[in-house]
Amino acid sequence: MALIRKHAARNTVVAYFGVILGYVNLTIIFPKLLEQSVFGLTQVLIAAMLFISNFGSLGLKMSTIRFRPVFESKQEIATNFFAFMLTICLIGIALSLVSLYVFQDFITDRFSKNSPLFVDYYRLVYWLAIFGVTNMFLDSYCQSIFQSIVAAFYREVVMRLLQLAAVLLYWFGFLDLNGFLVTFVMVQALYSILIGATLILGKHIVWNWNFENISKSLRIDIAKFSIIAIIGGNALLTNVDVLFVGSMIGLEATAIYAVAVAIGNILLIPSRSMLRVANAVAADAWVQNDLPKLNRVYKKSAITNLIIGGVVFLIIAHCIPEILSYLPKNFEAGTATIIVLALSKLIHLSTGINSGIIATSKDYAMNLVFNVMSAFGLWGFMYFLIPMYGIMGAAMAMLYVALLQNTAKVVFLQAKYELQPYNRSYFVVILIGLFTYLVIGLIPEFWTNPIIGLGVKASLTTALFLGPIYFFKLSNDFNLLVGDVFKKLKF
Numbered sequence: 202m203a204l205i206r207k208h209a210a211r212n213t214v215v216a217y218f219g220v221i222l223g224y225v226n227l228t229i230i231f232p233k234l235l236e237q238s239v240f241g242l243t244q245v246l247i248a249a250m251l252f253i254s255n256f257g258s259l260g261l262k263m264s265t266i267r268f269r270p271v272f273e274s275k276q277e278i279a280t281n282f283f284a285f286m287l288t289i290c291l292i293g294i295a296l297s298l299v300s301l302y303v304f305q306d307f308i309t310d311r312f313s314k315n316s317p318l319f320v321d322y323y324r325l326v327y328w329l330a331i332f333g334v335t336n337m338f339l340d341s342y343c344q345s346i347f348q349s350i351v352a353a354f355y356r357e358v359v360m361r362l363l364q365l366a367a368v369l370l371y372w373f374g375f376l377d378l379n380g381f382l383v384t385f386v387m388v389q390a391l392y393s394i395l396i397g398a399t400l401i402l403g404k405h406i407v408w409n410w411n412f413e414n415i416s417k418s419l420r421i422d423i424a425k426f427s428i429i430a431i432i433g434g435n436a437l438l439t440n441v442d443v444l445f446v447g448s449m450i451g452l453e454a455t456a457i458y459a460v461a462v463a464i465g466n467i468l469l470i471p472s473r474s475m476l477r478v479a480n481a482v483a484a485d486a487w488v489q490n491d492l493p494k495l496n497r498v499y500k501k502s503a504i505t506n507l508i509i510g511g512v513v514f515l516i517i518a519h520c521i522p523e524i525l526s527y528l529p530k531n532f533e534a535g536t537a538t539i540i541v542l543a544l545s546k547l548i549h550l551s552t553g554i555n556s557g558i559i560a561t562s563k564d565y566a567m568n569l570v571f572n573v574m575s576a577f578g579l580w581g582f583m584y585f586l587i588p589m590y591g592i593m594g595a596a597m598a599m600l601y602v603a604l605l606q607n608t609a610k611v612v613f614l615q616a617k618y619e620l621q622p623y624n625r626s627y628f629v630v631i632l633i634g635l636f637t638y639l640v641i642g643l644i645p646e647f648w649t650n651p652i653i654g655l656g657v658k659a660s661l662t663t664a665l666f667l668g669p670i671y672f673f674k675l676s677n678d679f680n681l682l683v684g685d686v687f688k689k690l691k692f
Contacts, residue, residue: 241452
């Protein structure tokens with residue numbers, strides 16, 4: 202866990218700086234400077250890119266992490282790793298482009314009634330497929346060699362600044378709508394260029410295209426793992442909600458829902474920092490067949506994520522009026538949606554690295570089972586709930602699936618390997634969270650300035666929730682992580 206804490210502390214600082222930029226972009230600047238339909242269109246395009254990338258990457262998101270230790274353990278193929286995985290990436294891009302062309306009419310028909318603007322700019326999805334698959338591969342490669350801080354900085358900070366620049370150029374009239382959307386999309390290409398250049402200059406890439414020494418059995422193992430990881434890696438679940446809202450309600454509703462998603466996703470930022478490293482550690486532990494190490498990492502990741510995600514959830518739940526105060530009035534329609542989406546993210550966090558443990562194990566195919574079942578459930582819930590409840594229906598669908606999916610994974614790991622993420626301290630943290638929620642809800646609002654209100658509520662929530670956890674040392678890794686973050690911030 203020392204390695205995880207070290208990288209997580211660094212990534213958390215970068216990630217939260219990026220969150221500030223992202224929050225300002227999505228909840229203040231973009232809704233005010235862009236027409237609501239145009240803002241909604243940008244979110245549908247990004248959602249389409251991420252959805253396609255999960256399929257088009259051919260499982261590289263997890264297979265790159267899973268097989269790095271295998272390649273490096275064999276001297277004769279150690280230098281083939283990057284080139285072999287890049288070859289898979291290029292094949293995935295080709296398949297993505299062919300699929301987008303073949304199914305173009307089917308896809309555009311789904312959006313033609315409620316979101317015709319998306320149909321007008323469907324051509325941009327082809328470019329997004331290329332950049333999305335490439336970015337996913339390079340990001341996974343950075344994780345596998347413990348260089349995730351580089352990818353985090355480019356993704357969380359640089360790209361958001363460039364997207365902001367594109368919006369400002371559009372607002373000031375330097376770009377028309379077509380120019381803005383093309384520029385917004387091309388920002389994704391710069392991400393690949395920056396990461397690629399950094400890896401090459403840092404001598405983290407070895408180019409060896411001679412694959413003769415890669416055994417047939419290893420190729421089959423990679424193919425089997427990758428095929429299952431395409432679906433097992435949440436490909437059928439990622440950003441489906443945004444696409445459903447865009448096609449079934451419209452781009453204006455997508456804009457409101459996207460803001461709710463952005464606020465709810467704040468909970469995931471600390472977990473991204475930890476999971477990037479913890480998944481790689483889990484892969485190494487499986488190679489060493491070290492189940493006690495897996496169990497320790499599993500428990501520690503669960504309680505640490507619960508603590509950090511819990512305090513963010515409590516702040517969001519009590520500060521929604523202050524958070525939405527600077528948005529156009531119609532965005533208040535997403536208030537309840539924000540809470541439900543944030544709760545679904547907290548459920549994902551509270552079970553730690555269960556997905557990563559399964560994905561890097563010999564039973565990685567179980568992720569396929571869990572995610573196919575979850576996908577059928579989510580798509581069914583979406584079709585049923587969105588017509589009845591609008592964007593709230595989409596949020597409810599996400600919450601139901603989060604409960605079902607994570608419960609199934611926890612039960613499986615306990616039954617198969619006697620791995621489980623809970624201990625007594627875990628449930629004490631939940632009780633402290635409930636107590637904090639009730640107490641903060643009783644505090645009278647004596648302020649008129651939303652910034653002051655946000656500061657007061659956030660400070661009290663943090664003190665009431667994290668204070669007892671830190672004082673009673675309910676999570677040693679959380680205490681150490683706090684110390685690491687303070688050191689990075691020079692406190």
